[in-house]
Amino acid sequence: MYYSILFCFKFEGINNVILNNKIVLIGYMGSGKTAVGKELSKIFNIPFIDLDDEIVKVEKRSIDKIFEENGELYFRKVEHDCLKNILKSSVLSVISLGGGTPCYYNTIKMLNDNDKVNTVFLRASVNNLVERLSKEINHRPKIKNLKTKTVLSEFIGKHLFERNHFYNKSKFIINTNNKSINAVAKEIELFLT
């Protein structure tokens, strides 16, 4: 009896958190937003939405093509509008943003002011990001011309310096260095329940 009361209490506690809040993953390219997002979607049994994929569906062309044909400012506007549309839905979900999403318009404030949203920053060191990104650089318009690890590392260092200002405003911050996707997702589960 005692255990079942405890169980119900915990179960209700979990539901209170899970059922009221979308999880929005924030972080630099290569920080694991998509992989961790998919894992969280399994853990909580809620849909996973990748903002880049939604933009590709709306624009009917790749992110690379959008940058090439219309430039970054156009992309940022589409990205912001797309996110606003996703947030209109009352369906609970895990949403993985693009690396630059929280750094344009009033996006990070809009997210943090929304009491149905938990923003989670997946923090990774420059070295970890360089290791992950140097293997998959070609489809990323912001860094695809940076061919050596030294140049990439310098670029990411400067870029993170600017972007951390926005990322650090997230409600939760998780250090992902040298942790598996599953370990990061489990840590987020603990934070949120």
Ligand code: S3P
């Ligand atoms: C970008 C990150 C990309 C994508 C676009 C721009 C950025 O998303 O939105 O290439 O400015 O950091 P991921 O962080 O999912 O790679």
